[in-house]
Amino acid sequence: MNTGNNMRNANFDRMPSKRHYPLWVRAAAFHIRMAAAVLAAAYSAGKQTVLKIFGILRKIDPEFDLSPGFLFWAGGLFFFLLLGGYAFLASLLTSIEILEFAVEIPWEALIATYVFLVTAGSGLCVINALGPVFGMRRYEILSRRTVFLSLTSIIFGMSCIVLHLGHPERLPIYNALSPNFRSAISWMGALYSIYLAVVAVELWLLLRPELLVRAKRVRPEAGRRLLLLLTLAKFESGHLGKLLRDCKLGRLVGILAFISGISALTMLGSVFAHTESRPLWHGAYYPIYFLVSALFSGCALLLTAMIMSYRFTGHVIPPRVSSMIFEMAQLLAVLLVAGLGLTAYRLSAALYLPRMQAPATLLLSGEFSPVFWIFEIGLMTIMPVLTLFWASRKKSLAGVLSGSLAVLTGALVMRYIFVVGGQAYPVLATDPVFQIPTVFEIMLVCGALGAFCMIYTLGERFLPLMDANPHQA
Amino acid sequence: MAGGSLAAVLGFPRSGFARAAGSYGKLVDTGRCIGCKRCMSACKRWNKLHVERDELVTDRQTHLSGNNFVVVNLRVDAYNRHERTYVHWTCQHCEKPACVGVCPVSAIQKLPQGAVVINEKKCIGCRYCFQACPFKVPRFDFEKRVTRKCHLCYNRIPLLNYMKPACVAACPVGALYFNYKHEVVKEAKRRAYRRQGSTYIMGFEEAGGTEILTILPARPERMGLIAAPGKVINQGLQKIRITASGIMGASVIAAGMYLYADKTRDRDDPTDEYGQ
Numbered sequence: 001m002n003t004g005n006n007m008r009n010a011n012f013d014r015m016p017s018k019r020h021y022p023l024w025v026r027a028a029a030f031h032i033r034m035a036a037a038v039l040a041a042a043y044s045a046g047k048q049t050v051l052k053i054f055g056i057l058r059k060i061d062p063e064f065d066l067s068p069g070f071l072f073w074a075g076g077l078f079f080f081l082l083l084g085g086y087a088f089l090a091s092l093l094t095s096i097e098i099l100e101f102a103v104e105i106p107w108e109a110l111i112a113t114y115v116f117l118v119t120a121g122s123g124l125c126v127i128n129a130l131g132p133v134f135g136m137r138r139y140e141i142l143s144r145r146t147v148f149l150s151l152t153s154i155i156f157g158m159s160c161i162v163l164h165l166g167h168p169e170r171l172p173i174y175n176a177l178s179p180n181f182r183s184a185i186s187w188m189g190a191l192y193s194i195y196l197a198v199v200a201v202e203l204w205l206l207l208r209p210e211l212l213v214r215a216k217r218v219r220p221e222a223g224r225r226l227l228l229l230l231t232l233a234k235f236e237s238g239h240l241g242k243l244l245r246d247c248k249l250g251r252l253v254g255i256l257a258f259i260s261g262i263s264a265l266t267m268l269g270s271v272f273a274h275t276e277s278r279p280l281w282h283g284a285y286y287p288i289y290f291l292v293s294a295l296f297s298g299c300a301l302l303l304t305a306m307i308m309s310y311r312f313t314g315h316v317i318p319p320r321v322s323s324m325i326f327e328m329a330q331l332l333a334v335l336l337v338a339g340l341g342l343t344a345y346r347l348s349a350a351l352y353l354p355r356m357q358a359p360a361t362l363l364l365s366g367e368f369s370p371v372f373w374i375f376e377i378g379l380m381t382i383m384p385v386l387t388l389f390w391a392s393r394k395k396s397l398a399g400v401l402s403g404s405l406a407v408l409t410g411a412l413v414m415r416y417i418f419v420v421g422g423q424a425y426p427v428l429a430t431d432p433v434f435q436i437p438t439v440f441e442i443m444l445v446c447g448a449l450g451a452f453c454m455i456y457t458l459g460e461r462f463l464p465l466m467d468a469n470p471h472q473a
Numbered sequence: 474m475a476g477g478s479l480a481a482v483l484g485f486p487r488s489g490f491a492r493a494a495g496s497y498g499k500l501v502d503t504g505r506c507i508g509c510k511r512c513m514s515a516c517k518r519w520n521k522l523h524v525e526r527d528e529l530v531t532d533r534q535t536h537l538s539g540n541n542f543v544v545v546n547l548r549v550d551a552y553n554r555h556e557r558t559y560v561h562w563t564c565q566h567c568e569k570p571a572c573v574g575v576c577p578v579s580a581i582q583k584l585p586q587g588a589v590v591i592n593e594k595k596c597i598g599c600r601y602c603f604q605a606c607p608f609k610v611p612r613f614d615f616e617k618r619v620t621r622k623c624h625l626c627y628n629r630i631p632l633l634n635y636m637k638p639a640c641v642a643a644c645p646v647g648a649l650y651f652n653y654k655h656e657v658v659k660e661a662k663r664r665a666y667r668r669q670g671s672t673y674i675m676g677f678e679e680a681g682g683t684e685i686l687t688i689l690p691a692r693p694e695r696m697g698l699i700a701a702p703g704k705v706i707n708q709g710l711q712k713i714r715i716t717a718s719g720i721m722g723a724s725v726i727a728a729g730m731y732l733y734a735d736k737t738r739d740r741d742d743p744t745d746e747y748g749q
Contacts, residue, residue, distance in 0.1 A: 097615040103538065106600040106613060126726065134734035137741040166598015166618030174578035174595055182712060185577035185601055262726075266719030273715045274575065276706045277607040287719025291726055327740070355702075423604070426699050 084447010117157030123298020125261030132254030191264035380410025515643030539614025
């Protein structure tokens with residue numbers, strides 16, 4: 001009998017043994033053991049490692065000081081990193097199955113975080129293009145911070161994808177050896193790789209003058225040599241130095257970054273829009289909506305990062321930068337209104353199409369409706385639009401900050417309900433769909449966002465990102 | 474035979490007869506299936522898959538997974554609760570598979586024999602094929618960390634001349650039938666014609682035509698199966714049309730940025746200095 005043979009070949013690990021404890025007891029025992037091991041390792045290596053890191057940081061920047069606010073912020077981010085690291089380790093030791101809540105919904109919080117971070121990064125690329133591509137000089141003073149933020153957010157967005165994939169190591173190999181030109185993911189990967197390379201060059205060109213000045217001040221010889229090598233100081237007086245100082249090169253790289261960034265963003269929208277069997281995602285709408293949503297989430301990210309950087313470092317905001325902040329707050333409000341218009345158009349059109357009715361109803365009055373109305377419409381659109389218009393009239397930085405933070409929070413939830421809600425049809429048409437992500441997924445997302453904030457904080461502290469004219473330095 | 478189903482039975486498939494003689498197909502006759510799950514068992518043996526507890530017991534509901542390429546479940550007609558049928562559900566091996574078009578690393582291939590096969594050594598585990606599949610078949614295997622599904626035993630066909638897939642060879646009642654595609658189409662029509670009551674042959678219209686034909690007592694959505702769209706995006710031009718909308722949107726945004734820059738140029742400091 002076939003069945004008998006199969007039972008003989010079966011995986012007996014899955015069979016109940018004599019000492020069969022309930023699943024939650026085994027899971028709890030596993031996590032207690034692992035947490036104890038992690039804490040013991042952190043305690044034994046913790047103090048000395050932290051002191052060593054601070055020693056290195058002090059060598060890089062002699063003025064590096066630990067204020068209570070910075071310690072609190074860094075401690076919080078470190079805690080987030082620890083959570084993410086723990087979830088990652090647990091998924092490696094057991095199975096990545098612990099990061100999923102349903103087999104029928106394979107794209108969840110990690111993909112939502114990826115979309116959130118990457119669209120914000122691409123939106124920053126478009127905003128940055130206002131300076132070098134469209135010649136708006138007042139935007140050029142923000143370009144260092146914008147480009148650095150764009151680069152970090154896309155890198156950490158990509159890290160979410162790496163955590164999600166079954167075999168991430170195969171992606172660069174086979175995407176180069178046997179790409180599928182009909183696949184949007186293949187194009188998106190290639191375009192974002194080009195974009196990252198171009199943006200890295202753009203950032204290097206922007207930071208180079210300031211790093212050249214710093215290279216003369218750095219005390220340790222090795223660090224000084226490294227900086228001189230990185231900035232190609234040897235060629236500063238030659239033709240290459242003249243070429244690198246030329247504004248035209250910066251403009252050319254800016255144009256390349258704009259083109260590659262905006263096409264990569266279009267491809268990201270197409271990844272979802274090409275799936276015909278997912279009615280909510282399919283169609284020509286999402287590539288366009290992704291562009292607009294990228295613009296507003298990028299704008300909100302930049303405003304939040306700028307205002308919080310000035311608050312934390314205690315620097316006074318120069319009048320030109322503050323006028324830029326209020327101008328961008330107005331721009332953000334206009335973009336949010338445009339995004340609301342697009343959403344209204346999409347959902348009202350969907351109600352007339354028989355195939356789209358059920359998914360649209362899921363958002364408007366179904367299981368997703370509380371989250372949709374509270375977060376996507378309330379927190380991400382109406383509240384920030386009112387706050388931002390009020391704040392830019394009253395010149396209130398706190399108002400702009402709260403509006404931008406609300407947009408970011410709402411956008412993260414909006415991506416989540418877009419990704420998970422899109423997969424509700426046609427598979428789970430009758431089952432409950434909306435689910436909160438698993439604990440490990442939340443921990444991993446916290447880890448990715450914490451790592452992103454930590455790298456940005458370090459960049460803010462040790463790189464010359466403060467808003468200044470790049471050609472002036 | 475009901476009028477509606479007669480048209481479905483006698484209606485010509487869009488491309489069924491036009492297929493090359495070398496292409497194979499499989500017929501699932503749900504009227505003959507007794508739910509013994511020997512097809513599941515044989516599939517697991519041939520593909521060396523794990524057997525979960527109780528999943529080979531008749532009437533136990535099972536789901537497709539990285540460890541289950543074939544499932545047999547009892548389905549009830551939503552409009553006629555007395556009509557209870559065992560449905561053998563697996564990859565339908567579309568003639569124009571959407572999964573082949575979306576796999577970013579070309580790990581999925583449509584073989585000339587008709588089978589749609591995932592190369593597990595190439596698969597990156599992104600699960601985009603699952604999103605694109607109109608039947609939601611390819612499932613992620615959490616142990617191997619790749620997506621897996623039925624491959625129509627393509628590794629049996631060329632070895633021994635005309636060797637049936639494991640599930641077909643194991644079926645004790647002839648509910649599964651494997652042959653060249655045009656023979657399968659003929660057989661499906663013959664069986665549907667001879668069967669009492671209403672019938673619907675799934676596989677002619679769904680997803681642009683599939684290599685697996687299933688004789689059902691009613692339309693798939695009535696039987697609780699996924700109603701696949703009649704056409705699935707596979708060709709480059711259809712995808713380009715969607716992406717072009719994004720490129721047009723990007724052009725509009727670029728034009729808007731140009732206008733914004735042009736209209737607010739007076740706000741720029743002409744001296745280009747960092748105002749403190």
